[in-house]
Amino acid sequence: MNFNKNILSKKFYLNNAKIVAVNLLGKVLVRRMDDKILSGIIVETEAYFGENDPASRASKGYKNFNKLMWEEGGKTFIYMVHGNWLLNIVTSPQNIPSAVLIRALQPLEGIEIMKKNRGIDNIYRLTSGPGMLTKALKIDKSLNGVEVTSPQSPICIEDRGYKVFKICCSHRIGVKRDLPEKLRFYIKDNPFVSLPRKCQQYL
DNA sequence: AGGAAGATCTACT
DNA sequence: GTAGATCTTCCTA
Numbered sequence: 001m002n003f004n005k006n007i008l009s010k011k012f013y014l015n016n017a018k019i020v021a022v023n024l025l026g027k028v029l030v031r032r033m034d035d036k037i038l039s040g041i042i043v044e045t046e047a048y049f050g051e052n053d054p055a056s057r058a059s060k061g062y063k064n065f066n067k068l069m070w071e072e073g074g075k076t077f078i079y080m081v082h083g084n085w086l087l088n089i090v091t092s093p094q095n096i097p098s099a100v101l102i103r104a105l106q107p108l109e110g111i112e113i114m115k116k117n118r119g120i121d122n123i124y125r126l127t128s129g130p131g132m133l134t135k136a137l138k139i140d141k142s143l144n145g146v147e148v149t150s151p152q153s154p155i156c157i158e159d160r161g162y163k164v165f166k167i168c169c170s171h172r173i174g175v176k177r178d179l180p181e182k183l184r185f186y187i188k189d190n191p192f193v194s195l196p197r198k199c200q201q202y203l
Numbered sequence: 204a205g206g207a208a209g210a211t212c213t214a215c216t
Numbered sequence: 217g218t219a220g221a222t223c224t225t226c227c228t229a
Contacts, residue, residue: 046209064227080225081223082209082223141225173209174210
């Protein structure tokens, strides 16, 4: 079996962020470091757009800190919020700013290492939040802008054939000014979806 | 220098 | 479950 075949190609990311956010559910985020592999199934995502999306980093216009959002899809876009690194994947063709935030994973490989990285034992708290998963997978600014479409990359996303039966959507979590459209997507009944406080307000 | 930012942890009721 | 403190860059003045 050819491993490269399972890696999501550039084409996958050249769509609208909302489409990519939905399609990423059930795919596997793979973190390669030295000889170690850490991975997990993507169970929760959020879509962010450009100028017209007040919650997006791109809403401020093209700046040094957000310029990756204008690049062609298929790269990481990583930044810090409240002391947590958040992992996004840039989407759409070049010059259309948009990205998908990876919010939660179901751990697959390297669970013991993730536990060590997080300093906790509860598997349901390992990667069930955007800041938690980056800590578990040792993802930080040093990985900002890397291509996720190459098998040698420290971060890539694979399709391992996991089936997603039902997808739910809600408003995005934690944003000050959200769009009327619901842009958070998650796998229904998956216990690894993040459990934010005041869940109700987002349903 | 000061404050905002897609969050998380802890310690309670 | 809920409130509150605290997390740490980077942006704006």
